[in-house]
Amino acid sequence: MANLILYVLAFLLLGFSFWKDKKKTMLSLKKAWKSFENILPQLLMIMLLVGVLLAVLDAQVISQVVGADSGWFGVVLGAVVGAVVLIPGFIAFQTAGMLLEAGAGYMQIGAFVSTLMMVGVITIPVEIKYFGKKITVWRNVLAFFFSFLVAFIIGTVVG
Amino acid sequence: MRTILKRYRGFLIVLTGFVILYLVNHTLGEKAAQISVYSIKEMLLVLPPIFILLGLLDVWVPREIMIKYMGKGSGLKGIVLAFLIGSAAAGPLYGAFPVAAVLMKKGVKFSNVLIFIGAWSTTKIPMLLFEASALGMKFALTRLIVDIPGIILIAWILSKLISEKEVKQIYQNAESMAK
Structure with missing residues (x-):
């Protein structure tokens, strides 16, 4: 749905741009393609790694690790798993919902969801390409530790 | 080859x-x-619409305008805009990096670029709806309320950790990436 809106918006603007100035529009498309092709090799590699990772770490395995009575150990594991895996789009929340139903605790799921979104170990090569090593490493480390605060507050408020 | x-x-x-x-x-x-x-x-x-929009942004929006609204001295306005652009996005975090390169090329302040990345990663509006339906409204809202100051804090710490020279290098690199 959100994706559809983006498509409509992109094509409306593209049409408008084309009507205003054909040359500029062609240039913008060329830039779009170049930016895409620029990260394509890394993205393809990442998608293969994601496949292997998620084949090993499926919902059952994760829910065993982050059960409601797994305490802070479960929070840490949930955070680590979330930091490492890259779950495409909306499936992430469905998975998290499934984990809750399968007996995971709110605090553990809070950590998992937070690092899942903020930390991207597997996409670090792409991030370094744009932001350099220092910012990339620090951003991921800070986001990782921040996620424990998120987990704690979610565990207190929701759990 | x-x-x-x-x-x-x-x-x-x-x-x-x-x-x-x-x-x-x-x-x-x-x-x-x-x-x-x-x-x-x-x-x-x-990815296609993200990259199409990125190309259009690059070609049509003049650098002066981006600097005025999100560059140095843009203050709260720049922060809010960075949040809005990042939150309106759909798609995984790796889609945000090429957009960030264009923002840098257009003279957007580094801390605002970092806020944009943070917002893209965690406060995407379309994702929040999914989160609320899968994990409950209370869960989604709590996370959102904690994440907004968190994103600003992380962006602030990161921009303090890095020297002017390093920022310049990152901007030069972004320039060559988003040619």
Whole structure:
């Protein structure tokens, strides 16, 4: 749905741009393609790694690790798993919902969801390409530790 | 041809590992292949509009305007805009990096670029709806309320950790990436 809106918006603007100035529009498309092709090799590699990772770490395995009575150990594991895996789009929340139903605790799921979104170990090569090593490493480390605060507050408020 | 091979070297190495995995363990290999194909499909579905918009932004929006609204001295206005642009996005975090490169090229302040990245990663509006339906409104709202100051805090710490010179290097690199 959100994706559809983006498509409509992109094509409306593209049409408008084309009507205003054909040359500029062609240039913008060329830039779009170049930016895409620029990260394509890394993205393809990442998608293969994601496949292997998620084949090993499926919902059952994760829910065993982050059960409601797994305490802070479960929070840490949930955070680590979330930091490492890259779950495409909306499936992430469905998975998290499934984990809750399968007996995971709110605090553990809070950590998992937070690092899942903020930390991207597997996409670090792409991030370094744009932001350099220092910012990339620090951003991921800070986001990782921040996620424990998120987990704690979610565990207190929701759990 | 040679440069293509060099650029796709990492991909080819992982692909080889993939084939070996399949030969060693059929079930696991098949499951992994399924997930990978799905992820690649999702990537190809999500990315095109992002890159089209990025190209249009690059060509049509003048640098002066971006500097005025999100550059040095843009203050609260710049922060709010960075949040809004990042939150309106759909798609995984890796889609945010090329957009960030264009923002840098257009003279957006570094801390605002970092806020944009933070917002893209955690406060995407379309994702919040999914989160609320899967994990409950209370969960989604609590996370949102904690994440907004968190994103600003992380952006602030990161921009303090890095020197003027390093920021300049990152901007030069972004310039060459988003040519």
